[in-house]
Amino acid sequence: xxxxxxxxxxxxxxxxxxxxxxxxxxxxxxxxxxxxxxxxxxxxxxxxxxxxxxxxxxxxxxxxxxxxxxxxxxxxxxxxxxxxxxxxxxxxxxxxxxxxxxxxxxxxxxxxxxxxxxxxxxxxxxxxxxxxxxxxxxxxxxxxxxxxxxxxxxxxxxxxxxxxxxxxxxxxxxxxxxxxxxxxxxxxxxxxxxxxxxxxxxxxxxxxxxxxxxxxxxxxxxxxxxxxxxxxxxxxxxxxxxxxxxxxxxxxxxxxxxxxxxxxxxxxxxxxxxxxxxxxxxxxxxxxxxxxxxxxxxxxxxxxxxxxxxxxxxxxxxxxxxxxxxxxxxxxxxxxxxxxxxxxxxxxxxxxxxxxxxxxxxxxxxxxxxxxxxxxxxxxxxxxxxxxxxxxxxxxxxxxxxxxxxxxxxxxxxxxxxxxxxxxxxxxxxxxxxxxxxxxxxxxxxxxxxxxxxxxxxxxxxxxxxxxxxxxxxxxxxxxxxxxxxxxxxxxxxxxxxxxxxxxxxxxxxxxxxxxxxxx
Amino acid sequence: xxxxxxxxxxxxxxxxxxxxxxxxxxxxxxxxxxxxxxxxxxxxxxxxxxxxxxxxxxxxxxxxxxxxxxxxxxxxxxxxxxxxxxxxxxxxxxxxxxxxxxxxxxxxxxxxxxxxxxxxxxxxxxxxxxxxxxxxxxxxxxxxxxxxxxxxxxxxxxxxxxxxxxxxxxxxxxxxxxxxxxxxxxxxxxxxxxxxxxxxxxxxxxxxxxxxxxxxxxxxxxxxxxxxxxxxxxxxxxxxxxxxxxxxxxxxxxxxxxxxxxxxxxxxxxxxxxxxxxxxx
Numbered sequence: 001x002x003x004x005x006x007x008x009x010x011x012x013x014x015x016x017x018x019x020x021x022x023x024x025x026x027x028x029x030x031x032x033x034x035x036x037x038x039x040x041x042x043x044x045x046x047x048x049x050x051x052x053x054x055x056x057x058x059x060x061x062x063x064x065x066x067x068x069x070x071x072x073x074x075x076x077x078x079x080x081x082x083x084x085x086x087x088x089x090x091x092x093x094x095x096x097x098x099x100x101x102x103x104x105x106x107x108x109x110x111x112x113x114x115x116x117x118x119x120x121x122x123x124x125x126x127x128x129x130x131x132x133x134x135x136x137x138x139x140x141x142x143x144x145x146x147x148x149x150x151x152x153x154x155x156x157x158x159x160x161x162x163x164x165x166x167x168x169x170x171x172x173x174x175x176x177x178x179x180x181x182x183x184x185x186x187x188x189x190x191x192x193x194x195x196x197x198x199x200x201x202x203x204x205x206x207x208x209x210x211x212x213x214x215x216x217x218x219x220x221x222x223x224x225x226x227x228x229x230x231x232x233x234x235x236x237x238x239x240x241x242x243x244x245x246x247x248x249x250x251x252x253x254x255x256x257x258x259x260x261x262x263x264x265x266x267x268x269x270x271x272x273x274x275x276x277x278x279x280x281x282x283x284x285x286x287x288x289x290x291x292x293x294x295x296x297x298x299x300x301x302x303x304x305x306x307x308x309x310x311x312x313x314x315x316x317x318x319x320x321x322x323x324x325x326x327x328x329x330x331x332x333x334x335x336x337x338x339x340x341x342x343x344x345x346x347x348x349x350x351x352x353x354x355x356x357x358x359x360x361x362x363x364x365x366x367x368x369x370x371x372x373x374x375x376x377x378x379x380x381x382x383x384x385x386x387x388x389x390x391x392x393x394x395x396x397x398x399x400x401x402x403x404x405x406x407x408x409x410x411x412x413x414x415x416x417x418x419x420x421x422x423x424x425x426x427x428x429x430x431x432x433x434x435x436x437x438x439x440x441x442x443x444x445x446x447x448x449x450x451x452x453x454x455x456x457x458x459x460x461x462x463x464x465x466x467x468x469x470x471x472x473x474x475x476x477x478x479x480x481x482x483x484x485x486x487x488x489x490x491x492x493x494x495x496x497x498x499x500x501x502x503x504x505x506x507x508x509x510x511x512x513x514x515x516x517x518x519x520x
Numbered sequence: 521x522x523x524x525x526x527x528x529x530x531x532x533x534x535x536x537x538x539x540x541x542x543x544x545x546x547x548x549x550x551x552x553x554x555x556x557x558x559x560x561x562x563x564x565x566x567x568x569x570x571x572x573x574x575x576x577x578x579x580x581x582x583x584x585x586x587x588x589x590x591x592x593x594x595x596x597x598x599x600x601x602x603x604x605x606x607x608x609x610x611x612x613x614x615x616x617x618x619x620x621x622x623x624x625x626x627x628x629x630x631x632x633x634x635x636x637x638x639x640x641x642x643x644x645x646x647x648x649x650x651x652x653x654x655x656x657x658x659x660x661x662x663x664x665x666x667x668x669x670x671x672x673x674x675x676x677x678x679x680x681x682x683x684x685x686x687x688x689x690x691x692x693x694x695x696x697x698x699x700x701x702x703x704x705x706x707x708x709x710x711x712x713x714x715x716x717x718x719x720x721x722x723x724x725x726x727x728x729x730x731x732x733x734x735x736x737x738x739x740x741x742x743x744x745x746x747x748x749x750x751x752x753x754x755x756x757x758x759x760x761x762x763x764x765x766x767x768x769x770x771x772x773x774x775x776x777x778x779x780x781x782x783x784x785x786x787x788x789x790x791x792x793x794x795x796x797x798x799x800x801x
Contacts, residue, residue, distance in 0.1 A: 151763055159561035177766050180564050277657065277744035334657035334746065335646045480764035488748045495658040497747065513580050518766045 110414030111139040115154055115164040117399065119147050120361060124435040131431070132421060138414050148278060151177075151480075158404065165407045165415040169210050170398040171475025172303070175201050176518055182209040183405035183412060189420050190401070193442045201400050210400030211419075214438035217378070217393040217459040217469070218286055218356030221363075224375040226351040229264055230257050241377070245391075247314075247384035251321055257351065258325040264351070268327035271341035271353035273319075275494060279337040280487030282354055283319065287381065288486060288507075289394055289474040291315045294385045296473055303476045305519070306512045312504040314383040322354070323494055330494040338362075346371055354381065357455035361437075364453075378458040380470075392462045396472025397441075478514035485510045555773040565770075572774035576761075582749050583775060586757040587782075590733060593664065593753065597671045597732040602724055605676045609683030610709075623684070627677035634674075638741020641670045656743060663743040663751030670738050675731065679724045686720030687713065715797075722794040730787055754779055 112132075116125050122144040129140035143164070145153035150168075157164055158181060169178050185191050185200075186207045194200060194211060201210030224241070230253075231239045237252045244250050257269045274280065291311035296302060298310065309315075323330045327350050338355075339362060345353040346366035353359075357378075363371060380391045403415050422428040423442045429449055432438045437451045439459065450460060463469065477483055489506040492498035498506075550562065555572055557565035576583055608626060612619050629637070645656045645666050656662045690713050698708045714721075736755035739745075745752030745760070752760070758779060762772030 155561055155763075155769075159563050173766060177560060180560060275657075277746045329653060331653045331658065332650060332655055334655035335642075335650075479766045481760065484760075484764060485748070488746055491657060492747050495654070495747065497658070514765070517768065 110165075110408070110410030110412070111141070112166060112411070112415045112418045113141045113143070113162065113164045114166040114415075114418075115150075115157060115168075116142055116144040117150050117168050119144055121436050124431070127435070128422075128428075128431045131427065132418060135427070136417075136421075138418070140418060154178075163404060163407060165404045165411045166419070167402055167404065169201065169400050169402050171210075171400065171472075172201060173475065173477065173479065173518070174400070175203065175209055178402065179203065179209070181402070181404055181406055183403040185209060185211055185403060188416055190416065190423070193423060193444050195441050195443045199397065199441055210402050212397040212400050212441055213422075213432075214399050214436075215395060215397050215441045215459075216356050216358060216399075216439070217395040217462070218354070219381055219393040219462075220352050220354050220379040221345065221359060221455065222352045222377055222379055223345065223348065223350075223371050224377050225372065226264055226266060226348070230260070230351075233260065233263070241379065244379065245382070246388040247317065247382040250379075250382050251317070254321055254325050254352075265348070266327075266351055267344070267349045269325045269351050270322050270327070271344040271350045272326055272328035272336040273322045273333050273494075274336040274338050274341050275333040275487065275491040276335060276337045277484075277488070277491075280490065281483070282338065283490055284483045284487035285474045285477065286356070286394065287319065287354065288315065288477075288483075289472060290318075290381060290383050290385075290470060292477075293394075293470050293473045294383075297386070302473070305515045307508060309504050309508050309511075311383065311385055312500070312507070314385055316500050316503075318381065318383050319490070326350070331496070333494050334491050342366070352379075357439075357453070357459050358437075360453045360455045373454050376454045376458075378455065378462065380462075380467075387468070390467050392465070392467035392469040393459060394472060395459065395463065395469035396475070398472065398475055478511055478518060482510050482514040551773060552777060555770065555777045557773075558767070558770045560769060568770065572770040573778070575768075575771045576774045576778065581757075581761070581771075581775075582752065583754075583757060583778075585749075586752050586754045589664075589751065590735075590753045593667060593671075593735070594729060594732040596668050597675075598725065598728045600668065600672050601675045601679055601728045601732075602721070604672060605679035605724065606683050608676065608680045609687055612680070613684055613687045623681070626680050629674050629676075630678045632674070634737025635741045637670060637674060638738045641666060641673075641738075642742050645669075657746035660747060660750035663746070666742055667735070667739065667751065670742060671732060671735065674738075675728060679728065682720050682724050682727075683717065686717035690716040718794065718798040722791065722798060725790055725794055726787060729790055730783060733783055733786065754782075 112129075114125065114129075116122060122142075125142040125144070129142045132138065132140050143153075143157070154164070154167055158167070167178075167181075169175055169182070175182060182203075184207045188211075190211045191197070191200060191208045197208075199212045199215075200208040203209050222241070227241055230236055235256075237256050238244060238249060244253055254269045257264065257266075261268060273283065275283070291309065291314055292307065294314075295307060295310045296304070323333065327344055328336060341353055342355065342359055342362040343366050344350050346363045346369040348370040355362075360376065363369065363376065364373075378393055380393055382388050382391065401419060403412055403419075405412075407415070422432055423440060424444045429440075429445060432440050433445070433449050433451055437453065437456070439451055439456060440449075450456065486507055489498060489503045493500060493503050554562060554565055556567060556569060558568045558571075559565035575581070612622055612626075616622070632640075642656060645662070649655055649658075649662065654662075656666050694712055694716070695708060698712050703711065734755055735753055736759070739751070739753045739756050740759070743751045745756055749757075754775075758772050758775045761768050761775055765771075
């Protein structure tokens with residue numbers, strides 16, 4: 001009798017799976033004899049099934065092991081031949097397999113592999129790739145990294161035999177990471193056509209390694225209809241947006257609006273200051289750009305190994321203004337993300353939100369959006385430093401194209417041709433502007449070839465108004481780790497666990513530590 | 521039979537061996553080598569000796585803090601998960617009506633992926649904390665408790681299944697004999713059932729211990745280390761070092777090697793400790 005109960009644990013566990021999946025009940029601990037025999041029968045049935053399952057599994061594992069074996073042989077083959085054939089993708093090796101272009105700068109047989117950064121324009125890129133292939137016959141593959149995983153994907157992709165030929169970096173810091181893979185682009189048409197050469201990412205040797213493909217701007221986006229409603233009220237601090245041209249006025253207006261929020265039909269002036277981990281880049285990167293920009297200006301530099309965070313008080317003031325006059329209590333900000341902030345704005349629950357021109361898609365894409373296109377406007381972020389009346393939006397880019405220096409010459413040439421097509425052919429330019437919504441900083445684009453959404457229009461209005469744009473200095477922030485720690489400190493500040501002095505100290509020390517780590 | 525087996529030994533093991541080498545041995549050795557290198561991608565590594573290991577334990581890395589946090593988390597989780605799972609297993613081997621439904625329900629959470637689970641629990645915990653005007657990331661204690669809750673919710677069902685299997689294998693005649701001898705149900709549990717399911721306990725302890733120690737997805741989704749990296753466990757610390765610090769890939773790799781050694785050591789110690797208590801049936 002005892003014999004029947006001598007299973008090993010693994011078997012019994014499997015049996016339990018059967019009970020769950022197939023409902024094959026084995027009441028082994030029952031005490032009556034009839035039940036036991038019934039249990040035994042079921043057990044036998046179970047055993048037969050188990051054997052079948054086992055043999056199937058074995059077959060499958062055998063076959064898969066063989067496949068793995070064959071597959072690895074094939075891949076080692078392809079690494080041998082890679083040097084000469086330039087391209088041999090795993091499944092779709094079309095006509096490229098027999099080309100031998102290696103040292104000549106001919107694009108023949110080359111192909112393009114673009115690792116795209118922005119998930120929101122993935123479909124557009126696939127369309128562009130197909131169109132380019134149809135026009136020129138050059139194979140273009142576009143892969144998009146999931147949001148927030150670009151570095152991970154790039155690291156694994158670029159080490160593979162079929163590496164991206166075109167990828168992007170976010171500025172000088174990104175260049176530090178990827179300099180071994182960035183090709184010198186100084187002698188290319190891409191660089192020659194760049195309207196402002198200072199926008200390019202340059203190495204220590206002064207050569208251009210990264211070319212920006214778009215220009216973006218951010219500031220405080222406001223809903224003009226709510227502002228007009230406020231201006232029409234009795235006792236409004238100012239009567240037009242033009243009068244808001246410094247921090248003091250902005251603060252007075254915001255605080256007055258907050259006190260009249262119910263009359264204005266809003267929950268708060270500012271959308272919630274999203275501080276959920278990973279959703280805090282609008283503060284630790286974009287807002288933090290302003291004090292650093294002014295500090296760099298004071299010192300006449302474009303990068304520092306150690307900062308003093310001179311304008312920490314100014315940062316605190318604007319940050320306090322955001323969190324205290326918001327739709328959301330400061331203690332709850334740790335659960336808010338960017339899209340919920342943008343949704344609040346789109347639904348008319350708040351009058352202002354800090355974000356960039358890329359935010360238009362998010363605003364217009366919200367269901368039940370009540371904000372009219374002509375009411376979406378930009379206001380510069382005033383922090384009470386410098387010539388505020390002449391301050392413009394924060395304008396710059398952190399999207400730089402780089403060509404893989406370790407790709408074959410044919411692939412490099414094909415990639416450059418592809419980029420050139422995007423910025424010079426009519427079809428390419430149309431895709432750049434209208435499909436991708438890029439404000440391309442190339443001289444090949446004429447004045448009427450600009451994106452037409454309201455925030456892009458606002459960006460051009462500020463650029464042409466003669467006001468001084470605040471440049472994007474956060475591209476020199478030492479690392480993602482620094483930014484994350486900054487964001488975490490801001491969250492602690494909102495939760496009342498850290499004083500502002502502690503936050504400022506964290507910023508200064510972490511900056512120095514991370515800069516030192518890069519310099520090593 | 522033995523002879524033929526020996527003859528074809530290579531033919532049968534080679535495919536598996538090759539797969540094992542490609543999927544495990546080669547990456548492992550390469551990883552070990554990379555931990556002594558400075559690199560951006562696995563192809564362009566330069567040898568730097570023990571630098572990475574020194575940096576890994578340097579200040580500002582938070583590696584030791586993460587180790588402490590992970591250890592505390594693991595201790596709490598191993599105890600709670602095994603206690604709860606064993607209790608449920610005891611209840612569900614008592615022929616209560618609907619036992620199978622209960623087993624299925626308890627087992628289900630185990631089928632949900634860690635990231636999904638992390639976000640779901642984040643929402644649920646925040647929904648409760650909203651009432652007190654706070655969120656899970658406002659205090660590391662909340663994060664810790666949240667992680668323990670989540671881990672229990674996910675792992676208890678699986679361990680329960682293993683314990684049920686073990687309990688069903690306790691010979692009824694032993695229990696009967698104990699009862700005839702006048703043992704109370706508590707004595708039966710302690711003196712008969714638990715020694716008889718010791719092999720299940722070994723497995724469960726091992727699984728909970730290593731899974732808690734290696735926890736990553738849930739940690740990343742639930743708190744992502746907030747506030748101020750105070751709820752960051754070892755795996756997440758390694759991930760952050762590798763991906764969000766410029767030029768620290770090698771240090772991340774070195775940490776991963778240290779991590780591996782710690783996990784292997786603890787698992788071996790625990791296995792030998794519980795193994796020695798197992799009873800031959």
